[in-house]
Amino acid sequence: MADTGRVIDLSVEVVGDIETVWRAVATGPGISSWYVPHTIEERTGGAATASFGPEPEMQIAGRVAAWEPPHRVLFDGGEGVGGLSFEWIIEPHDDNTCTVRLHNPGFGDDDPQYEAMVDGWKLFMANLGLHLEHFAGQTATSALPMVMWPVTPDEGWQILVGGLGIDEQPKVGDRLDVAADDVAKLGGKVVDVGPRRIALLVDDPAPGTAFLTSEDGGGFTMVSVWLYVYGPEGAAAAERDDPRWRAWLDDRAPAGD
Template identity: 80%
Template sequence: MTDTGRAIDLSVEVIGDVETVWRAVATGPGISSWYVPHTVEERAGGAGVASFGPEPEMQIAGRVAVWEPPHRIVFDGGEGVGGLTFEWTVEPNDANTCTVRLHNAGFADGDPQYDAMVDGWKLFMANLQLHLEHFAGQTATSALPMVMWPVTPEEGWEILAGGLGIDKMPDVGDRFDVAADDDTKLGGTVIETGPRRISLLADTPAPGTAFLTSEDGGGFTMVSVWLYLYGPDGAAIAERDDAGWRAWLADHAPQSD
């Protein structure tokens, strides 16, 4: 396949043998556990759908352009369809680890979404590491509430952190507990902090991972409270808490002048 335009190249080292890591990056249940909900027909030419939200327009259809298990898969928009391509490779290392590489190509020069995509992929690939370290072989159900506010990312983070009453930059290892309402709670251990981001290894409302972020969306700011929940009650809790966090974000939207 021939690249066109600008590309993103990222890699992470993850825990797991090549077959386990392959399932995480090339199957619907695997990808859904650390990115967004996916369905994947596991064959060359198979259909794939990524769900970025409940609305019909947020269901993004694509194709498995290359299927070379357990080392390489490429997703694109379909035969003769332009746009972005996503190539994932899995390289086994020693000591039960693998290197996962992403080559995301097809950006036009000056694409305003490029920098936001780089930041987004870094977060998701960090979540892939957490998935394989703590929950390998399990499947998460995600709740992905996100709003787009006409403020700067710094202002978005002020609103999010201030509304929840939290430190804007807690220490790694700190206990973290917040609530959107009496039933919608989030708690766990801070495992990473960065500019306008807190990452958690969650134990409330279920075992999993969680991310609070305020990111530049190229002309607007994307503010998110994202959960990936495991266990027998994970799916039901994710559905419940998705609604709770969406309502909280809507209630805290900045007022226009």
């Protein structure tokens, strides 16, 4: 069936052989290490669930509509269910790299979420690249605190960086250490900076990656401190610090939120 409406088509060059990259984009442990926690039945027709938060309504059920290892996987909402679908295609190269392509159709022509989804996917695909470059074959535990504020993205960013006492545009390569009222810490090297976005390769509270962002959510602003950390130390830190960061963000909600 031909795509209707608006479509997101993005790609990223990543380090790794095709089998390693396939595990990162098509399996639950792999996707959980750079996006949001997933459980996936690794077969055509298998169930797939994405967890965008602890609440029951944030558990999004779907289906593995196509399973063609190690080149192509397609996720959708299920048989007869409309809406978005997510197709991932991996193209291997001779130099131990691959191109990962995302084809994400299903948006209405005036869908207010479209631009936010484009920005979000760019962020997550960059994190996929960091995962494969620095932590290939490992599984991250994530802490994904996010708040939704009725402010502009620029205003949300100023609240976030102001609360953390950091430069809103540090230089790539700089060391950045922040703390949520001295109860949750985050520290590492700046690896990317963009409008209202800082990406880190962290060593505190454990090895991993992290993002500070303020994104347009289509009528509201999503402000996030997202962390993906590895090993037993990382799992313990994610469980401990997730509620601390959530509380810190909640405490900075603008008046009237």
